[in-house]
Amino acid sequence: MDIRTFRARTLNDALRQVRQQLGDDAKVLHTRIKNSGLVARVIWGQHVEVAATVGEKPSAPVSTEIEFDYRQQYRDQLTEMVDSPTDLDDLFTAHSAAREPSGLPEQLFQVFADLIEADVDESVARRIVSDLSTNDSGTRPHELLVDYLLDSVTTTGPLAVGRGRPRVAALVGPTGVGKTTTIAKLAANYRLRENRRVGLITVDTFRVAAVEQLRTYADIIDLPMEVVSTPTELCDAIESMQHLDLILMDTAGRSPRDVVRIHELRRMLEAAKADDVLLVLSTTASARSLGATCREFAPVGTTAVVLTKLDEAMSLGHLLGVLEESKLPICYLTNGQNVPDDIAVADGESFVRRMLGSSHNVATA
Numbered sequence: 001m002d003i004r005t006f007r008a009r010t011l012n013d014a015l016r017q018v019r020q021q022l023g024d025d026a027k028v029l030h031t032r033i034k035n036s037g038l039v040a041r042v043i044w045g046q047h048v049e050v051a052a053t054v055g056e057k058p059s060a061p062v063s064t065e066i067e068f069d070y071r072q073q074y075r076d077q078l079t080e081m082v083d084s085p086t087d088l089d090d091l092f093t094a095h096s097a098a099r100e101p102s103g104l105p106e107q108l109f110q111v112f113a114d115l116i117e118a119d120v121d122e123s124v125a126r127r128i129v130s131d132l133s134t135n136d137s138g139t140r141p142h143e144l145l146v147d148y149l150l151d152s153v154t155t156t157g158p159l160a161v162g163r164g165r166p167r168v169a170a171l172v173g174p175t176g177v178g179k180t181t182t183i184a185k186l187a188a189n190y191r192l193r194e195n196r197r198v199g200l201i202t203v204d205t206f207r208v209a210a211v212e213q214l215r216t217y218a219d220i221i222d223l224p225m226e227v228v229s230t231p232t233e234l235c236d237a238i239e240s241m242q243h244l245d246l247i248l249m250d251t252a253g254r255s256p257r258d259v260v261r262i263h264e265l266r267r268m269l270e271a272a273k274a275d276d277v278l279l280v281l282s283t284t285a286s287a288r289s290l291g292a293t294c295r296e297f298a299p300v301g302t303t304a305v306v307l308t309k310l311d312e313a314m315s316l317g318h319l320l321g322v323l324e325e326s327k328l329p330i331c332y333l334t335n336g337q338n339v340p341d342d343i344a345v346a347d348g349e350s351f352v353r354r355m356l357g358s359s360h361n362v363a364t365a
């Protein structure tokens with residue numbers, strides 16, 4: 001068995017090296033997160049060590065020393081996940097039925113490695129593994145993980161467009177995330193495929209090009225469109241569209257740090273009595289910036305998210321912590337620039353499957 005050791009600054013980087021050099025079949029034998037101080041990390045940079053192989057894992061410990069080493073590795077990893085050393089010993093004992101040399105089922109560690117590889121934030125991954133380790137139902141860790149993720153990732157289904165009164169849905173979010181394109185996709189699908197009466201309103205008066213972009217779509221799909229800049233104009237525009245089934249509102253991209261504009265947007269949405277305030281988030285953005293965007297837009301009354309640019313996203317795991325923190329369900333996913341095709345109603349199972357990668361089968365209940 002060819003065992004190789006990889007060192008990197010983060011676990012994610014180390015696992016990426018494992019995959020690049022040993023391929024998709026590589027098995028992680030152990031990881032060690034060195035408790036080096038900040039200075040050492042800055043000087044040497046390498047903080048995480050991963051041992052991996054492409055051969056079969058040994059079914060028994062190679063030596064006592066290695067067994068101790070395995071156990072020590074898990075102990076290092078898990079010490080931060082549980083409250084006290086006693087809990088840690090319980091954890092080792094609780095899993096003694098399906099013992100690996102380490103005393104923990106391999107899959108529980110594998111779950112952690114899979115989450116990190118899927119780009120799930122390390123603290124979120126630790127919390128999940130800690131939660132799963134207390135489950136003694138006998139269910140395989142991988143299935144527990146999938147159930148956990150299906151519970152965490154909630155979806156709304158499509159916009160509930162009825163008849164009799166127009167449903168008002170506003171799309172909000174930073175500039176360039178795909179709001180206008182998503183509105184065009186939704187408008188074309190509801191108008192052309194579902195034969196609904198759709199109107200467009202844009203309050204994006206700061207960017208002339210954005211207004212023209214929406215007008216072009218309105219002309220092609222043959223939809224009424226109004227451009228407004230005050231809450232009063234907005235109310236008038238909505239009044240003039242009372243005979244429609246769906247009103248889609250495009251809003252100016254707001255910098256999340258622009259408190260005044262967020263306040264203006266809130267006044268607009270209150271005047272519109274919007275049923276849905278969909279926060280558009282690009283999946284290519286970092287977890288940190290997505291988290292900040294969710295927090296900054298929360299005061300406008302966001303009800304769900306639209307996740308865009310899945311076709312360009314390297315991974316989706318970074319969204320897990322963002323969705324958990326914001327508690328917003330997912331409404332739509334977009335995966336390309338083509339209007340009207342590159343949009344789908346969000347489905348929790350396929351989203352989780354995509355998040356974990358194709359090796360994970362999400363069984364339908």
Ligand code: GDP
Nearest residue numbers: 175176177178179180181308309334335336337
């Ligand atoms: P807005 O400023 O939020 O209204 O963003 P736009 O709708 O103008 O989109 C900004 C850019 O992102 C445009 O070039 C779009 O074609 C592109 N875009 C929108 N949605 C997607 C998507 O799902 N995938 C990709 N690759 N590009 C997209």
